Amino acid sequence: MRKKWRSNQLKVNIYAWLLLLPSFIFLFLFTYLPIFQTLSLSFYRADLSIAEPIFTGLENFRLLMEDKVFWKVMTNNAIFALGTIPLSVGIGLIMALMVNRAIRGIGWVRTFFFYPVVIPMIAIANIWLFIYTPSYGLINQVLGFLQLPDINWLGSTSTVMIAMIIMVVWKEAGFFMIFYLAGLQNISKELSESAKIDGASSLMIFRKITFPLLMPTTLFVLIIAVTNSFKLVDHLVIMTQGGPNNASNLLLYYIYETAFSYWDQGYAATLTVVLLVMMLVFAVWQFFGLDRKIHYS
Amino acid sequence: MKKIVSLLSIIAFVSMFMLMACSSESATGTESNSDSTDQTDNNNTDTDNQEADANEPEEIIEIDWYYPIAVGGPLTQVIEKMADDFHADFPNIKVNPIYTGSYDETMTRTQTAVQGNNAPELAVLLSTELYTLLDMDAIIPLDELIEDNGGEEFINDFFPAFLENAQTGGSTYGIPFQRSTIVLYYNKEAFEEAGLDPEKGPENWDELVAYAEKLTQTDGNGNVERWGVEIPTSGFPYWLFQGFALQNGKNLMSDDGKEVYFDTPENVEALQLWLDLAHEYNVMPQDVIDWATVPSDFIEEKTAMIYHTTGNLTNIRNNAGFEFGVSFMPGNKQYGSPTGGGNFYIFKDVPEEKQQAAWEFVKWVSEPERAAQWSIDTGYVAVRESAYETELMAAYVEDFPQAAVARDQLEFASAELSTHQNGRVYKAINDNLQAAVVGQKTPEEALKDAQEEADRILAPFN
Known part of the structure; x- marks a missing residue:
């Protein structure tokens, strides 16, 4: 009897593994293999000044420590993440709460909120380039109307990062709104209704019922937001090319420059390893740290 | 047990199918190239005799041409037409123009292709990429080809300022095309x-x-x-x-x-x-x-x-x-x-008759009339002095002296x-x-x- 059960169990397991096999093949070919290759390349010197890559051990990582541009892009990325994540997630939640009700024309409002999400980043960058243009750009026209001095948003080291953050928040918030909206629709109305009968204020309902029940969504949105803050660099190509003097440069764009403009494959691999390790740390923290504090109903 | 066997075969079938799909996907990128290598093999028998090739359409030499677009206007059509016109003049050579984005993207794509032993025959890249391409060991010197086709007289017709970025160490590696x-x-x-x-x-x-x-x-x-x-x-x-x-x-x-x-x-x-x-x-x-x-x-x-x-x-x-x-x-x-702007480069790891065919195209495009037309279509400076002596260019400059x-x-x-x-x-x-x-x-x-x-x-x- 026991034997039969075991063989059944085995069958089920084989069945499962076989079903997973095709995905594993792809995951291995297109995710893990490149990661291992990048890892091994990061120990080589491979640039245009030599014909064949030379093994140099940790030399690339030592160069990294001394590379001023690397530390600049890391700082920028931290500012970019801190500027975009709380704001875009917060605004996304507020927008979701606003449109999560049955009134006429709400479909239109949702569409308008969501619309920046569907435009490609390159198109957005081109539009915002002209919004930020000195003299006749939209923002500076408004400033001019208010008799305020003209600001060269993208041309000055002090404003370029703020300009980027505003644009990305505008694009991202609608995306997060959709997730929150789905989360809100899953919360049973009876909970808030009974709380209302007990005399709870709407702020209380939000703090004690809605927000805790939205935590799984928030975790998911946070993961997306963090990865996006490292992934979104398309706008740099159009708007500033990382300038002025690296004031808007981000890690991924620096990797791109190193790999495809300097053709320094070894160093680019080293930078990629840094990015990978950082993303891994975030993912582990979010899944194993934050996840425990969340109640899944 | 029977179930497992049938399941196994299904899965084997599915994963094979997916692998095939995947490999055919990666093959599309190289399709034209593998095609052309086949043709090269055929061609090896009578390569030098281009006249004979012209009568046998299956002997057509195909070359890939990577080109970027860096100025406004419907230039893709102009380029496609250029390739068609060339094919009409040289029925044994077919140029496949491949639009590869901006200059940077074209360089990235070329580099990837070169590393994958899949280099295009011809590409327009920034004139300033000369040393990078040489360090990659990707391009060939054009001296012999120039020697066989007008030599000094041909190359000296190009404006010296444009040739500066095309020559180093006594050799010419690029032919000016879209320059500013x-x-x-x-x-x-x-x-x-x-x-x-x-x-x-x-x-x-x-x-x-x-x-x-x-x-x-x-x-x-x-x-x-x-x-x-x-x-x-x-x-x-x-x-x-x-x-x-x-x-x-x-x-x-x-x-x-x-x-x-x-x-x-x-x-x-x-x-x-x-x-x-x-x-x-x-x-x-x-x-x-x-x-x-x-x-x-x-x-x-x-x-x-x-x-x-x-x-x-x-x-x-x-x-x-x-x-x-x-x-x-x-x-x-x-x-x-x-x-500023871009030059033609011919690549190293391709068969010689294809390099020859690519050169044939470069020479054809650089003819004064065509250089003049390209300048008028784009706003780039015509790359040869004799292009400005053509009636076409003379009329254009008369009408628009700023040019x-x-x-x-x-x-x-x-x-x-x-x-x-x-x-x-x-x-x-x-x-x-x-x-x-x-x-x-x-x-x-x-x-x-x-x-x-x-x-x-x-x-x-x-």
């Missing part, structure tokens, strides 16, 4: 208003400052309504700066691409002029000025003069609601401008900054120029830092 220089565009109506001669732009730096001061307009509150001049400083400020360096003495690099001359007193003076225009004379906006918006600023009459590429001539001609003039970049010790300014300036033009490790050297000079423009460093510090950085980058080559 920087010129000064000015608003003639604004000139008249300010009491300046609308028929000629400022000729030297002193006049530049004087004109710009007269042309700058402010409203009652002291806010500037129209700037005197704009020099773009985003993205690749080294290119603009090179013009000023040339006007004040010499080019920024040596002929062999192993040395740069950034921190000369002449260059410090040139960079100081940029800062003075913005901070002392208040005739140019402060901080970094975006390359892409400068032509719009000019068209919107927010600035009376701009420095920009000749590639924008057609755009400005079509959109400016006022009369505008084009002149040389104002000189100082002399006139000067860097060249000839870039050609006339070529006499004073020099190669665009191009060295080994080009990308890194650009970064060194660009970052430091911007640091000076935004006031983080003085011109002396910025150019000294750029020099030290570039020396370090170039050390392995010296």
Whole structure:
């Protein structure tokens, strides 16, 4: 009897593994293999000044420590993440709460909120380039109307990062709104209704019922937001090319420059390893740290 | 058990199918190439006899041509037509033009293809990629091909300024195709208003400052309504700066691409002029000025003069609601401008008859009539002197004399900054120029830092 059960169990397991096999093949070919290759390349010197890559051990990582541009892009990325994540997630939640009700024309409002999400980043960058243009750009026209001095948003080291953050928040918030909206629709109305009968204020309902029940969504949105803050660099190509003097440069764009403009494959691999390790740390923290504090109903 | 067997076979089937799908996907990219290698094998029997090939359509030699588009307009159609016309003239060669995005994207794609032993036969890449392509061991010298096809007479018809970036160590590696220089565009109506001669732009730096001061307009509150001049400083400020360096003495690099001359007193003076225009004379906006918006600023009459590429001539001609003039970049010790744009390169790891076929196409495209037509279609400078002697070009220049300014300036033009490790050297000079423009460093510090950085980058080559 026991034997039969075991063989059944085995069958089920084989069945499962076989079903997973095709995905594993792809995951291995297109995710893990490149990661291992990048890892091994990061120990080589491979640039245009030599014909064949030379093994140099940790030399690339030592160069990294001394590379001023690397530390600049890391700082920028931290500012970019801190500027975009709380704001875009917060605004996304507020927008979701606003449109999560049955009134006429709400479909239109949702569409308008969501619309920046569907435009490609390159198109957005081109539009915002002209919004930020000195003299006749939209923002500076408004400033001019208010008799305020003209600001060269993208041309000055002090404003370029703020300009980027505003644009990305505008694009991202609608995306997060959709997730929150789905989360809100899953919360049973009876909970808030009974709380209302007990005399709870709407702020209380939000703090004690809605927000805790939205935590799984928030975790998911946070993961997306963090990865996006490292992934979104398309706008740099159009708007500033990382300038002025690296004031808007981000890690991924620096990797791109190193790999495809300097053709320094070894160093680019080293930078990629840094990015990978950082993303891994975030993912582990979010899944194993934050996840425990969340109640899944 | 039976179940498991059948399941196993299903899964094996599915994964095989997926693998096939995946491999065929990766094959589409190389399809034309594997096709053409097959044909090459066939061709090996009677390669030299092209006449015989012409009668047998299956013997067609196919070549891939990667090309970027860097200026506005429906150029893809122009290029496709070029390939068709060529096929009509040479039925045994078929050119497959492959649009590969911007110059940078084209370079990335070419590099990937070369690394995958799948190089195109022909590509148009920036003239400044010469040393990079040589360091990658990707391209062939064209000397023998030139020798067989007109030799000196053929190659010397190209403007020397364009050839500078195509030749090194006594060999020619590129044939100029879509080339540009920087010129000064000015608003003639604004000139008249300010009491300046609308028929000629400022000729030297002193006049530049004087004109710009007269042309700058402010409203009652002291806010500037129209700037005197704009020099773009985003993205690749080294290119603009090179013009000023040339006007004040010499080019920024040596002929062999192993040395740069950034921190000369002449260059410090040139960079100081940029800062003075913005901070002392208040005739140019402060901080970094975006390359892409400068032509719009000019068209919107927010600035009376701009420095920009000749590639924008057609755009400005079509959109400016006022009369505008084009002149040389104002000189100082002399006139000067860097060249820019792309050359043809022929690649190494392809069969010889394909290199020959690619050369046939390059030669055909460079014929004076076609070079003239390409210049008119795009706004690029026609690359050969004889192109300007064609009726087509003569009529165009007659009607639109601004188009000839870039050609006339070529006499004073020099190669665009191009060295080994080009990308890194650009970064060194660009970052430091911007640091000076935004006031983080003085011109002396910025150019000294750029020099030290570039020396370090170039050390392995010296």
